[in-house]
Amino acid sequence: MTFSNRRAARPLPAAIALLALAAAAAPALGPEERVQAGGADIVVPGYSVPSFVLWDGDSLRDLVVGEGGGTTPDGKIRVYLNVGTEGEPEFSDHAYVQSEGSDLILPGGG
Numbered sequence: 001m002t003f004s005n006r007r008a009a010r011p012l013p014a015a016i017a018l019l020a021l022a023a024a025a026a027p028a029l030g031p032e033e034r035v036q037a038g039g040a041d042i043v044v045p046g047y048s049v050p051s052f053v054l055w056d057g058d059s060l061r062d063l064v065v066g067e068g069g070g071t072t073p074d075g076k077i078r079v080y081l082n083v084g085t086e087g088e089p090e091f092s093d094h095a096y097v098q099s100e101g102s103d104l105i106l107p108g109g110g
């Protein structure tokens with residue numbers, strides 16, 4: 001089977017649409033920086049997977065970070081409330097996600 005170079009050089013309309021969508025959805029990333037809470041760098045034991053979510057319903061995205069793994073076998077989830085603005089977030093010290101009155105513990109071991 002052979003392919004014509006002429007045909008291969010012309011993308012299909014669906015491919016063009018996907019490329020345009022990918023370009024529009026690509027986030028504009030700035031330089032790497034440490035995130036602080038209460039004036040200190042956030043340091044999480046074990047593995048962490050940060051996410052920004054609307055946690056407390058105030059329309060400011062908060063920082064949610066998992067911790068655990070490695071030498072810390074069980075995991076917990078930290079919530080840092082955004083006490084700044086949406087454009088310039090500032091985070092309070094964290095609280096752990098609760099379940100039935102105590103810290104939610106997620107067993108390790110994947």
Ligand SMILES: [Ca+2]
Binds near residue numbers: 056059082
């Ligand atoms: Ca919030």
